Amino acid sequence: MKYLNKVKSQTPESVELEFVLAGVGNRTQALIIDYLIWSSTLFLLLVIWAILFSQITWLQSDTARPWLMAIQILILFGVYIGYFIVFETLWRGQTPGKKYVKIRVVRDDGRNVGIQQSILRSLLRPIDDILFVGLLLILFTPQEKRLGDWVAGTISIQEGQAVAEREISLSLEASDLAAKLIETGRIAALTPDEFATIRKYLYRYPALSPSAKMQVSDRLAQQLISKIELPDRLPTRDSHLIIEAVFLAYQQQFRE
Amino acid sequence: MAKISSDPVGTLSIGNVVTTGTILYRSNLKRYLQVSLRATAWVVAIFASAVGLLFIGGVLFGITQSWLATIPLGLVWFGLALYLSAKCSTDRAVICRLAYQELIDAPETVAVATRQLLPRTWAFLRLSLLLGIYMFLIAMAGYILLILAIGLIVGVLIYVVKLSTDNGVVVFIVGLLAIGLALLFIALVIRFYASWFVAELPLAVESTRSASFSIRRSRQLSNNVIRKLVLIITVAFLITLPLSTIGAIPSWIGQFMSASTTESTKVAGGFVTIAGFFVSIAIELLVMPFWQTIKAIVYFDLRNRQEGNDLVI
Numbered sequence: 375m376k377y378l379n380k381v382k383s384q385t386p387e388s389v390e391l392e393f394v395l396a397g398v399g400n401r402t403q404a405l406i407i408d409y410l411i412w413s414s415t416l417f418l419l420l421v422i423w424a425i426l427f428s429q430i431t432w433l434q435s436d437t438a439r440p441w442l443m444a445i446q447i448l449i450l451f452g453v454y455i456g457y458f459i460v461f462e463t464l465w466r467g468q469t470p471g472k473k474y475v476k477i478r479v480v481r482d483d484g485r486n487v488g489i490q491q492s493i494l495r496s497l498l499r500p501i502d503d504i505l506f507v508g509l510l511l512i513l514f515t516p517q518e519k520r521l522g523d524w525v526a527g528t529i530s531i532q533e534g535q536a537v538a539e540r541e542i543s544l545s546l547e548a549s550d551l552a553a554k555l556i557e558t559g560r561i562a563a564l565t566p567d568e569f570a571t572i573r574k575y576l577y578r579y580p581a582l583s584p585s586a587k588m589q590v591s592d593r594l595a596q597q598l599i600s601k602i603e604l605p606d607r608l609p610t611r612d613s614h615l616i617i618e619a620v621f622l623a624y625q626q627q628f629r630e
Numbered sequence: 631m632a633k634i635s636s637d638p639v640g641t642l643s644i645g646n647v648v649t650t651g652t653i654l655y656r657s658n659l660k661r662y663l664q665v666s667l668r669a670t671a672w673v674v675a676i677f678a679s680a681v682g683l684l685f686i687g688g689v690l691f692g693i694t695q696s697w698l699a700t701i702p703l704g705l706v707w708f709g710l711a712l713y714l715s716a717k718c719s720t721d722r723a724v725i726c727r728l729a730y731q732e733l734i735d736a737p738e739t740v741a742v743a744t745r746q747l748l749p750r751t752w753a754f755l756r757l758s759l760l761l762g763i764y765m766f767l768i769a770m771a772g773y774i775l776l777i778l779a780i781g782l783i784v785g786v787l788i789y790v791v792k793l794s795t796d797n798g799v800v801v802f803i804v805g806l807l808a809i810g811l812a813l814l815f816i817a818l819v820i821r822f823y824a825s826w827f828v829a830e831l832p833l834a835v836e837s838t839r840s841a842s843f844s845i846r847r848s849r850q851l852s853n854n855v856i857r858k859l860v861l862i863i864t865v866a867f868l869i870t871l872p873l874s875t876i877g878a879i880p881s882w883i884g885q886f887m888s889a890s891t892t893e894s895t896k897v898a899g900g901f902v903t904i905a906g907f908f909v910s911i912a913i914e915l916l917v918m919p920f921w922q923t924i925k926a927i928v929y930f931d932l933r934n935r936q937e938g939n940d941l942v943i
Contacts, residue, residue: 377650399648402865475645506872513652513869532646568943574640575941583936590938597943 383484391484395518396477396530407471412457462492476533491526498522542576544618551619560602561623572621642931648865651924662919669721670915672714683707716755723834729926757841768822776815824859825849831929851932870917877913880906
């Protein structure tokens with residue numbers, strides 16, 4: 375999407391990388407998920423604590439009480455701050471929420487965050503949350519950095535969707551037709567951008583409404599036929615099949 | 631590596647809808663605020679005309695000593711209020727149209743978009759009245775169900791299970807249940823709101839002139855993605871929360887002061903409440919274009935998903 379903010383950064387090896395920034399929407403959504411998990415963990419701990427305390431009489435003795443209080447506070451603080459530190463360090467810049475919405479924290483130069491950056495981000499999180507300081511900074515700074523990001527030298531980016539992860543199911547007839555299309559030798563007239571559009575079409579075809587399926591495939595097939603000057607008498611009039619075949623043919627044209 | 635962000639599907643995720651909304655709003659701040667200011671002016675005019683007509687009505691009553699004389703004034707105000715609401719609804723839709731036209735790479739000026747929507751002014755009034763009635767009914771029904779459910783649970787616990795109300799644990803569990811039910815109620819309202827979320831868009835950008843068609847189309851487009859829309863609305867709401875909170879503070883203070891026993895504090899509280907009303911109008915002026923932009927983006931994305939509008943070579 376052309377409207378999302380991007381940032382260029384250089385790795386220590388002077389390789390230039392371009393990232394799409396995570397954006398306020400994704401970060402808010404990730405935060406909602408994390409806070410839900412995190413607060414229910416805290417709630418569960420408190421309930422377990424209360425049950426233990428009421429059931430085991432030994433715990434209620436006066437000598438044990440200050441120790442128990444100390445341990446309780448330590449555990450709560452550990453979960454409060456530790457949740458983000460542990461996940462961001464172990465999962466290379468991700469928490470369950472971030473993983474779900476496919477965003478990641480990286481250092482300014484694109485490297486993975488370490489424990490140092492995670493601690494700084496976590497310690498400044500309460501300040502960012504109070505009075506929505508972090509939200510305003512993310513909204514109004516070009517690199518979308520909250521205070522924790524400034525201090526730790528990190529940015530939040532979107533993870534590229536791996537193309538290979540998504541399956542496209544193609545019909546069997548498509549490969550036969552594709553072989554014929556390659557023989558015509560005109561597939562090369564297609565630009566990579568146009569191929570990307572075909573790929574988008576195939577990904578999204580199942581979700582199209584029934585009437586749109588016909589309209590879009592007819593339109594696209596017409597455009598393809600004129601673009602790569604396909605022979606008038608194709609063995610099929612099935613637009614979707616033609617598009618599938620063009621997709622396969624483009625993928626295979628330069629393979630031995 | 632440079633293509634790390636290349637999006638193979640070309641549709642928007644929940645977070646990216648909201649982010650795009652903030653960015654689109656920011657880059658069009660002046661234009662959207664100009665329209666929003668106009669829309670707000672119509673609303674203020676409704677209140678101003680009410681105050682003015684009340685004054686005239688008072689004078690008329692003083693002269694004629696008869697309530698009958700004020701009836702025409704009431705009718706005049708009612709008609710005027712409808713007209714002004716229609717203007718306001720149309721201006722809100724103008725922002726949707728501006729945002730959508732930009733998304734499909736055919737941007738329009740404020741003047742052009744306004745002129746395009748002028749013939750549909752009354753359809754926009756019908757649309758907002760219908761949606762208002764629907765939402766009111768849903769909220770009322772949900773609210774009654776909520777109260778009944780809580781009452782039923784408490785009743786069963788006290789009279790059937792014979793639990794004592796002094797028991798802290800019982801109070802805690804009932805409280806937790808009540809919170810859960812209240813959240814369910816909110817979710818229900820948002821769920822219905824979601825299915826009418828983009829109802830302004832078909833009327834604003836398609837060739838239809840029918841409010842009810844526009845509502846049907848909104849439901850049809852959002853049919854399979856209601857959960858996603860609910861999440862988009864929730865995330866967008868959280869982002870507007872700082873502003874809305876600031877807007878609500880004066881009213882809270884005003885109400886707090888009005889509850890005071892001292893007469894002077896009460897009077898001051900009244901003034902603060904009125905000031906709070908104007909502050910909340912000002913905040914609405916800022917927040918409304920954001921929501922209209924989000925609606926346009928959602929509609930754009932839904933049409934791409936279902937109708938493949940963007941799939942052209």
